[in-house]
Amino acid sequence: MAKRAKRAKTETLALPVAGRVAIGAMAAAALGYGLLSRPASIQPTKKSTAHQVLALSTPAPARTPTPVHIPVPVPAPVSAPIAPPSPRIETPKAAVAPGRLDRQVVDYVSRQTPGTVVIDTENTFLYLVLNDGQAMRYGIGVGREGFTWSGEQTVARKTAWPDWRPPSEMISRQPYLPRFMAGGPGNPLGARAMYLGETEYRIHGTNKPDTIGKRVSSGCIRLTNDDVTDLYERVKIGAKVIVLPATSAHRSSPGTPPDAAFQTPDQASPSQRS
Secondary structure, three states: OHHHHHHHHHHHHHHHHHHHHHHHHHHHHHHHHHHHHOOOOOOOOOOOOHHHHHHHHOOOOOOOOOOOOOOOOOOOOOOOOOOOOOOOOOOOOOOOOOOOOOOEEEEOOOOOOOOOEEEEOOOOEEEEEOOOOEEEEEEOEEEOOOOOOOEEEEEEEEEEOOOEOOOHHHHHHOOOOOOOEOOOOOOOOOOEEEEEOOOOOEEEOOOOHHHOOOEEEOOOEEOOHHHHHHHHHHOOOOOEEEEEOOOHHHHOOOOOOOOOOOOOOOOOOHHHHO
16 A cells, blocks of 8 residues: 555656656747747847937038049041052063064065055065055965966955855866855955956965965965955055066166066966966
8 A cells, every 4th residue: 555655646746747847848849949930131129329320410521523534535547548559561562573574664666656566476575566665565475386477467356255266277186175165264265355357366365374475375376364454455456466477586687676577477477377
C-alpha cells in the first residue's frame, strides 16, 4: 500500500513539471516564429534630434551660377577643288620619210599637160602630171616578162569596185580562173579601175599590196587600193595615158624629160595585143 501511495504522489508531482516544460516549449516556438516572420525591411525608428530638425527647416544658401562654356562648332576648312590630272601629251614623233614606192609629190619636168598619166614601166612608177615641174608619183606593179607593153591610150571609163571577167587568153593560160567575180575586197581588181581605150588593160587596185614594185601582172598596171582611190579622184575620163617602153630610161639623154623618149608604140602595144 505504501508503494502505491508513493507512486501516485510521484505521478502527481510529475504532471505539473511536464506541463510546464510543454508550455515553455510552446512559448519558445512562438517567439522563434515571430522573429522569423518579422519583415527584414522594417528598421527601428530613430528619433530626430533638434539639430536635424533645424537643418531641415533652414533654407540652403543660394549658389552663384557657374558659367558653362558651350563649345561652338568650328566649320572644317574648305579645301580647294583638286583639278583632274591633265591628259598626258606625247611628244609627236618625227615624220617618217616616205618610202620609194609611197605616194608623194616629186619634181618632174614634162611637156605633157596637167592631168596626163605617164607610166614608167622600167622603174615601176606612175606619174600624174601636176604642172610643168611637178607630178604625183605612185608605186605600181607592172606586167611580168613577156607581158609588158608601151604606147598611148586614154581613160575610156572608170568603175568603183569593178567586177572581173578574165579574158579568154588568160583563161586559156590559167583554166582554173573563175569566169566571173563580183566586185569587192576579194576581187583582184581592187577598189577602183580605169579602163584604157578599147583594150583589156586597166589601171586598177589590188588585194595583194605586196606585189607593188614587182613584175607580176598580165599587162595591167596595179596600185594599192589607197593609191588607186586617190588617182581615181584626180584622173578625168579622156585623160591621156602614156606607157613608156621598158628601156626608155636608158635611151633618154641627160636633161630630157622622162616622157620625151616616148615616140611610137612598140610591137606589144595594147591595140595589137587586144
